[in-house]
Amino acid sequence: MTGLSDLKIKTACENCHVRKLCLPTSLEGEEIQLMNDVVSDRIQLEKGDYLYNSGDSFKGIYAIKGGSLKTSGVTAEGDEQITGFHLDGEIVGLDAIDDDQHPCDAIALASTEVCLLPFDRLCDASGKAPNLLKDLTRVMSREIRREEHVLMLLGTATAEQRIARFLLNLYERLQKRGAQHNQISLQMSRQDIGNYLGLAFETVSRQFRSLQDLGLIKVERRNIEIIEMNKLSALSE
Amino acid sequence: MTGLSDLKIKTACENCHVRKLCLPTSLEGEEIQLMNDVVSDRIQLEKGDYLYNSGDSFKGIYAIKGGSLKTSGVTAEGDEQITGFHLDGEIVGLDAIDDDQHPCDAIALASTEVCLLPFDRLCDASGKAPNLLKDLTRVMSREIRREEHVLMLLGTATAEQRIARFLLNLYERLQKRGAQHNQISLQMSRQDIGNYLGLAFETVSRQFRSLQDLGLIKVERRNIEIIEMNKLSALSE
DNA sequence: CGGCGTCTTGAGTCACCTCAATGTTCGTGG
């Protein structure tokens, strides 16, 4: 019984609360069972824990079941550069498929649970279910577009625009996960935000203050409330 | 006869000179025939021609058979932001899979020939050939990593580092395509380079001059010769 | 030869960085 029970707990994709945000979004009925066979492990992480390190061999991609992660690489100069913040329902590790080792670190921003999807199993299942194959390519395509957006932001935007866009982007993603009011609970430090946006952390702090003085947001430590969505949005452009 | 002849010309993946750089790198023998059925069209572009526009509906991804392209999106402020330069053997359009329309433009930098790989056909073929499925995910993974590299560059690097890395990266890619000596023939304007690297084009010009004064490169219009590879490399870090 | 796009070069300015000091929150152990 325990074996069966474990299996059920481990693989209940159909009951997962981020099912509609995760990888197998288009699978229906019996197909979703295929995913249960793909998921090999659940991993529980505490704040600061590494899901994988740069250079680790690639086992598979990870679906975030709950919590959040940051991914960061090491620049040529040797310092950390954060490449993304990832919420529940999102997938990390896609950048490692090509050469069988992770090019970056993945670190939990809070208590986080992830599902390991071994890549060979995922490929096998994708061969059987065309819908899964499409879901996989969609997820990867989305990641490419996400990075393109960041890239466009870093290209030319001012500090104010970067912060505004960052908040709006985070807000939109939290909305899909059922956030209430216009509240954003930041899981990362000012340091991390600055690093991600290509700004000094002091600049992040100053911009938060400035946006608050303009009456667009309310900052209270790591809780941000968006007061004037439209103005903030206008400002980000 | 003409029909057969057309077909052969159109689909001769096995004889393509960028075969080993392109998508179906791991396909052998009969499998490569699968790709011939996937490729639906060859498209010839002249300098400045658009392969697709932002907003165009997604038909498939494109393999560059010869020539080069730039891809660029429009920032929130309304101006162009170049997201990548793409050489022969590379694939563009991967960012459109997810929502069936291209989020950016693709523009030929010179006379360029591309192969259209309709996505449905590619998925069908990937279902039949596990190796093709892996090749596809590898190509997408590589694109994600490429963008992460740019992202890390834009985060903190100085103008000098950006230019050095840009030249070295281009050089490495040209090497794989059989470039001679340490010569780089730029297909894009200073404007484009600056846009891509998040610099004013005057800054690009000044950095080229500065690197030349240091004796690391030789600049002659759009031809760059790398004189001191090691020093340039050291400088990029 | 003239016209135009591209590139170079210079001078002045500014947004953001760096450095430094102070304030706040929170966990830990006495």
Place this chain on the structure above:
DNA sequence: CCACGAACATTGAGGTGACTCAAGACGCCG
């Protein structure tokens, strides 16, 4: 419960790398 320290955040002052604006040179094509 409070004192303490460490991590995180705010704020100020001053410096600078890259931008902007402007002028001129170069190369290309009709």
